[in-house]
Amino acid sequence: MSIKAVIFDLDGVIVSTDKYHYQAWKKMADEEEIYFDKIINEGLRGVSRMESLEIILKKSQKIYNQNEKEELAGRKNNYYREMLNCLTPTDILPGVIKVLEFLRERGIKIAIGSSSKNTPFILEKIGLGSYFDAVSDGNDINKSKPDPEVFLLAAKKIRVIPGECLVLEDADAGIEAALAGGMKVMGVGFAAKNVKANYRAHDLLNFKFDELLK
Ligand code: B16
Ligand code: MG
Numbered sequence: 001m002s003i004k005a006v007i008f009d010l011d012g013v014i015v016s017t018d019k020y021h022y023q024a025w026k027k028m029a030d031e032e033e034i035y036f037d038k039i040i041n042e043g044l045r046g047v048s049r050m051e052s053l054e055i056i057l058k059k060s061q062k063i064y065n066q067n068e069k070e071e072l073a074g075r076k077n078n079y080y081r082e083m084l085n086c087l088t089p090t091d092i093l094p095g096v097i098k099v100l101e102f103l104r105e106r107g108i109k110i111a112i113g114s115s116s117k118n119t120p121f122i123l124e125k126i127g128l129g130s131y132f133d134a135v136s137d138g139n140d141i142n143k144s145k146p147d148p149e150v151f152l153l154a155a156k157k158i159r160v161i162p163g164e165c166l167v168l169e170d171a172d173a174g175i176e177a178a179l180a181g182g183m184k185v186m187g188v189g190f191a192a193k194n195v196k197a198n199y200r201a202h203d204l205l206n207f208k209f210d211e212l213l214k
Contacts, residue, residue: 002164003108003164003165003166003184003212003213004108004109004160004164004165005108005109005110005111005155005158005160005164005165005166006099006103006108006109006110006111006165006166006167006168007111007112007113007136007151007154007155007165007166007167007168007178007183008110008111008112008113008132008167008168009046009112009113009114009167009168009169009170009171009174009188010112010114010116010119010122010123010137011045011046011114011115011116011122011170012045012170012171012188012189012190013093013096013168013169013170013188013189013204014092014093014096014112014126014128015087015091015092015093015122015126016091016093017084017087017116017122018045018170018190020080020083020084021041021044021052021080022038022041023079023083024076024077024079024080024083025041025044025052025056025076026041027076027079028072028075028076028079029056029059031075032060032062032072034056034057034059034060035059036056036059040055040056040059042190043055044056045170045171045172045173045174045190046115046144046145046146046169046170046171046172046173046174046177047115047144047145047171047173048115048138048144049073049076049077049117049138050069050073051144053069053072053073053076057069077118080118081118081121084118084121084122084125085125087122087125087126088125088126089126089127089128091126092126092128093189093203093204094203094204094205095203095204095205095206095207096204098204098205099204099207099209100128100131102209102210103209104131106213108213109133109134109158109160110131110132110133111132111133111134111135111136111154111155111157111158112132112134112135112136112137112154113136113137113150113151113153113154113167114135114136114137114138114150115137115138115141115144115145115150116137116138117137117138117139118138119135119137119138119139120135120137120139123135133157133158134154134157134158135154135157136150136151136153136154136157137150138150140153141153144173145171145173145174145176145177146173146174146176146177146180147177147180148177148178148180148181148182148183149177150177151165151167151177151178151181151183152181155181155183162181162182162183163182163183165181165183165184166183166184166185166186166212167181167183167184167185167186168185168186168188168204169185169186169187169188169191169197170187170188170189170190170191171190171191172191172194174191175187175191175194175196175197176196179196184198184199185197185198185199186198186199186200186201186207187199187200187201188200188201188202188203188204189202189203199212
């Protein structure tokens with residue numbers, strides 16, 4: 001199999017910001033007296049901020065207008081950004097740096113493909129920005145995962161055709177997006193059980209990337 005680039009999802013693959021997304025949405029939902037739990041939260045992985053809000057509002061008795069929705073999403077994001085302030089390089093998930101160095105030594109291009117508009121802030125907090133040849137994130141796209149736009153843009157930025165890209169993803173929506181873009185995909189963490197993924201790994205610590213790149 002010819003892999004010339006690896007595109008990393010950010011939240012849930014490189015760093016566990018998923019717990020902060022949950023806590024921030026939960027705080028906002030509690031304030032609005034909207035029922036929200038961890039099961040609903042799992043469906044928000046890889047989904048954009050405004051689409052996540054629409055999923056949460058399905059449990060609301062109240063109908064919110066567009067301005068109110070923007071205020072709710074903004075309030076959640078403020079809580080989330082406050083939580084991100086405590087992120088440091090120690091929050092990088094196990095095996096990530098080892099894999100990045102392994103890929104870099106072999107001349108494999110490395111990119112980020114994340115739905116998050118907070119990607120630049122998170123990369124700065126964990127000090128990983130310099131590893132990536134390109135970053136494609138929620139600030140660059142119109143359609144979030146499961147649409148392939150974010151990954152196709154990443155591939156374009158690093159000038160590698162989709163068929164030669166491998167995506168690492170923790171979200172079912174992200175697995176769908178990578179496959180829709182004609183890329184290979186590895187389900188990591190939460191998506192390690194996704195049967196549609198070409199490869200599966202609980203984390204990046206023990207996966208044999210050398211065998212994959214042969
Ligand atoms: P933000 P990823 C996604 O990041 C998260 O998984 C998802 O929970 C979040 O709603 C989305 O980013 C948007 O995040 O509010 O920071 O723009 O997994 O695609 O790296
Ligand atoms: Mg993710």
